[in-house]
Amino acid sequence: MTADIQDATGTVSTGSTTGAGASTGASTGSRDRKFWLAPAAAIFAVAWGGNEFTPLLVMYRQADGFSNQLANLLLGAYVLGIIPALLIAGPLSDRFGRRPLMLPAPWVAIAGSVLLALSAGNVPMLLAGRILSGVALGLAMAVGTSWVKELSAAPFDRRADRASGARRATIALSLGFALGAASSGALAQWAPFPGVLPYAAHTVIAVVFGLLLLRTPESQGLAIAAGALPAAHPATSPYPRFLLLIVPVAPWVFGTATTAYAILPALAATEIPSAPVAFAALLCVVALVAGASLQLFSHRITAGHNARGIMFALMLTVGSLLLASVAVNPPVLWLILPTAALLGAAYGLLMVSGLQEVQRIAPPDHLARLTAIYYGITYLGFFVPLALSLLEPWLGYPAMFAGGAAVSAVSLVVVMLVFRRDISRHGPAAAKHR
Numbered sequence: 001m002t003a004d005i006q007d008a009t010g011t012v013s014t015g016s017t018t019g020a021g022a023s024t025g026a027s028t029g030s031r032d033r034k035f036w037l038a039p040a041a042a043i044f045a046v047a048w049g050g051n052e053f054t055p056l057l058v059m060y061r062q063a064d065g066f067s068n069q070l071a072n073l074l075l076g077a078y079v080l081g082i083i084p085a086l087l088i089a090g091p092l093s094d095r096f097g098r099r100p101l102m103l104p105a106p107w108v109a110i111a112g113s114v115l116l117a118l119s120a121g122n123v124p125m126l127l128a129g130r131i132l133s134g135v136a137l138g139l140a141m142a143v144g145t146s147w148v149k150e151l152s153a154a155p156f157d158r159r160a161d162r163a164s165g166a167r168r169a170t171i172a173l174s175l176g177f178a179l180g181a182a183s184s185g186a187l188a189q190w191a192p193f194p195g196v197l198p199y200a201a202h203t204v205i206a207v208v209f210g211l212l213l214l215r216t217p218e219s220q221g222l223a224i225a226a227g228a229l230p231a232a233h234p235a236t237s238p239y240p241r242f243l244l245l246i247v248p249v250a251p252w253v254f255g256t257a258t259t260a261y262a263i264l265p266a267l268a269a270t271e272i273p274s275a276p277v278a279f280a281a282l283l284c285v286v287a288l289v290a291g292a293s294l295q296l297f298s299h300r301i302t303a304g305h306n307a308r309g310i311m312f313a314l315m316l317t318v319g320s321l322l323l324a325s326v327a328v329n330p331p332v333l334w335l336i337l338p339t340a341a342l343l344g345a346a347y348g349l350l351m352v353s354g355l356q357e358v359q360r361i362a363p364p365d366h367l368a369r370l371t372a373i374y375y376g377i378t379y380l381g382f383f384v385p386l387a388l389s390l391l392e393p394w395l396g397y398p399a400m401f402a403g404g405a406a407v408s409a410v411s412l413v414v415v416m417l418v419f420r421r422d423i424s425r426h427g428p429a430a431a432k433h434r
Contacts, residue, residue, distance in 0.1 A: 036151035036165075038209075038216040039098075039144050040172040042106050045209040046140040047176025048183075049109040049202045050078060050133050051288075053116065054261055055185035055281035058269055059194060062276070064121040068266060072386040075262055077127050078134030079383070083376045085138025090146075090372025094365050098147035099218050101139060106210030109136035110203050117199035142372035145169040149359055149367065150219035163298075166355040170295050174348060178288035181261065185281020194277075241361055241418070246354055246374055248414045249310055253350045254381030255404075256317055259324065260287035260343035262385040267397060268331045283340045290341040291348025298352045307419040309353030314412040316346035318405045325401035351378070 057071045066074075093101040112132030119125035149165030150156070184198030191197050265280035272279045294301070301309055320342035327335035354374060362370040388400050395403075 033156070035156050035216055035219075036148045036168060038212045039102060039147040039151065040168050041209040042102065042213045043140045043144045043148070043169060043172040044176035044179075045202075045206040046105050046109045046136045046144070047173045048180035048205055049113050050137040050180070051177040051284070052113070052180040052184040052198050052202050053078075053130065053133070055181050055265070055277055055284055056188055056194075056198065057262065058265060058276045058280045059188050060121065060126075061266075061269075063195075068389045069386065070123070071266075072262065072389050074123075074126055074130055075258070076382045076386050077130040078137065079379045081131040081134025081136075082138040082141070082379050085135045086142045086372035086376045086379075089139050090142035090368040090370075093143040093146065093368045097218050098143050098150070098368075099216070101143040102147055103210075103213060105136045105139035105144065106206040106213065108132055108139065110206045110210075112136060113199040113202045113206070117196045120195065138372075138375075141173070141375045142368050145173075145355070145371055145375075146368040147216075147219055148172070150364075151216075156217075156219065162360075163356050166352055166359055167295060167298060170348070170352040170355060171292050174288050174292035174295060174351070177257075178285050178292065181281050181284035181288070185277050185284070189275055189278040189281070242358070242370065242374075245307060245310070245415060245418050246357060247377060249314060249350060249411050250354060250374060250377035251380040252314070252317055252408055252411065253347055253354065253378035255384045256320065256343045256350070256381070257287060257291070257347040258382055258385050259321070259401075259404075260284070260340040260347070263388060263397070264324070264328070264336050264340055267328045268333060268336050271331050271333055283336070286337060287340045287344030287347065290344035291346075291351070294345045294348040295352045298349060298356075301349065307353075307357070307415055309349055309356075311412060311415050311419065313346050313349035313353060314408055314415060316342055316349065317408040318412065320346055321401045321405035321408065325398040325405070328401070329396075329398040354378070 054075065057066075057075060060066045060074070061068070061071050089101045109132070112129045112135075115125055115129030115132060119129060145165075148169040152165035152168055153162075180202065183201055187197045187201065188194035261280070261284035265276070265283050268279065268283075269276045298309060301312060320339055323335065323339045323342065326332075327339045355371070358370050358374045359367065388397065391400060
């Protein structure tokens, strides 16, 4: 069966379709062109905007007198934009295509940065800017990730392996998070106009990559069968494995990341009074570069076992949280840096292994929907700093980190039981691809 797919430049090419209208069409002359680079670059730019705010929390605490609770609320506020965008845009892009839903993402991110730059410490404007940044990131994660995955397969890219899409998307995401934090931290610490220049730098990046995105072809069929949108709720998911393997561990993705680059900098700020914002940016970069590095070589770690990658990441989570409980009582700088790196490594491997599993079990016409649910659950981890700051007067961070290690150990046991069940039911050869 063939379908005419109109590309971004207005030309029409003919290709085959598979599944429920999912396009695999690309003109013969465009085969194996790196179409995936443009949406990956857009994910990078949007992630830059999503994390440029994080090292500036120290600045807002010191310059504007924000409490820890208010600063952590602002950090997590963009989840209020992310989760609705994920759950709405994912199913819509499965029905109407990736381009219409992803093209606005860089421009929404720009709008968020403009509001943040103009806020001058005004809390409602900061909240609005953070929520817009979240909307853009939700679009990029649900739709952009699916677009990269589909453009990393035949006929667009015949050289990619089956894990290339997840790996490329998560590396773009992590590098965007890392460079956004690094640039904003450095500009806020040493450049003039610390409340404006970090956001201006992101605006330039997002404009460039937003324009590049315009020439990327659609990868999802435009003539998808009409009908009701699939229900975007994990309780109705036809995939029990998603509920058993992904849901228990997904909150640890950003639970580990935010511990590294939101909680640890606040606890160590008194140890480096001359450059607290730069140190916050350093911890953020250390964590996210460690995560991106592990994502780059994740295929060597998992070797086809997505569950094995998740198990290894949870082991890192347990160890890094235990190390954190020691490193902050009292703050010890030479321990905090490796703790951030281990937490970042856990984040990176959890993210890519979970996404690979989602892409493995999702049919083409439900790919963005299930990706959106996965990312929505991961972002629950962004409320970890707020929850811990509220509990701190009663429990203290060392005890809470140790408690987190115990809970992540329980998650590890659940994953191990699922993996052992797969082996007992299907044998080692079948479990290898799970």
